[in-house]
Amino acid sequence: MRNIRFILLLLMVLCSGSLFAQETVGNVEMADGLRSSGKIYVVVSVVLIILAGLLMYLISIDRKVNKMEKNIEAENQLKE
Numbered sequence: 001m002r003n004i005r006f007i008l009l010l011l012m013v014l015c016s017g018s019l020f021a022q023e024t025v026g027n028v029e030m031a032d033g034l035r036s037s038g039k040i041y042v043v044v045s046v047v048l049i050i051l052a053g054l055l056m057y058l059i060s061i062d063r064k065v066n067k068m069e070k071n072i073e074a075e076n077q078l079k080e
Contacts, residue, residue: 034040 031040034043
């Protein structure tokens with residue numbers, strides 16, 4: 001278990017080094033091209049739709065788990 005933690009920590013440290021290799025944030029040619037052609041709005045809307053779907057899925061799972069927990073508690077009270 002300690003080896004797995006060490007390996008994960010090492011991977012995270014090595015991967016984070018590439019984050020500091022960026023020169024400037026404003027010098028992104030792909031984003032400028034998407035923004036000038038208006039396609040950036042399509043990308044943003046697709047990402048928002050995916051995130052909204054994931055959020056709704058998580059909420060539905062939470063409701064189902066809460067319902068199951070209440071059923072289990074009710075069964076345990078009936079047994080006592």
